[in-house]
Amino acid sequence: MRTEVPRKHVPHITDREFDELTFGSEEPVLVFFGSRRCKICRELFPVAEAVAHDFRGRLQVYGVNADRYRHLFNRLRLKGIPHMVLFLGGEVKVRIGGYHPRQALADKLEEWVPAEQPGNGQQPRQ
Template sequence: MTTSTQGVTEVTDADFAAEVLGSELPVLVKFTAVWCGPCRQLKPVLAAIAAEEAARLRIVEIDVDRNPETTVRYGVLATPTMMVFRAGEPVKSIVGARPKRRLLEELEDVLA
């Protein structure tokens, strides 16, 4: 089941393929965990970007502890890790929290 918090949808191992790999828009996936402080810092940043860039980018998050299959498949070793998927393929990986402006700069090529 997918839940949404401020424009950021939560996905699981079960619906990752449909929600992310099958998306027409590029999708930024935040690999997160409840115990991860920097992940919590990133939440309002991603919510703001999700609202501003809704026409060009979809943002979802997946809990690494509850969804080990997807986490292992993409070799995620640290949280937060953000991966951008376009046409079902990972095209960018960003590890660690960022301020909004810097994150948008790093996503420029994906949003172009």
């Protein structure tokens, strides 16, 4: 059984930071493209926070305002919001559109995100 996630902010990044934090990262990165005007996006944001909590030490999670940074959204050829993009080794690996419950999203990410390595100092997932 999963514990409640403390309210923890998923940092929103700008277009100036985007390439360095995604394409330039060797760590797995999940970027959540959404908008305040989008009801489903507002419902998905707590799921993104939960995933950030569940995958801490294994995955960086960022948010991007799809209205403000539409050119990033278009550059990745995304269709509709909400949309999540998983980067591995600086490459786009998976695009996930629409709402997904916490467990369904976690299951999908488990297929791609490497497991924690023993002795790496990370706390085990609860």
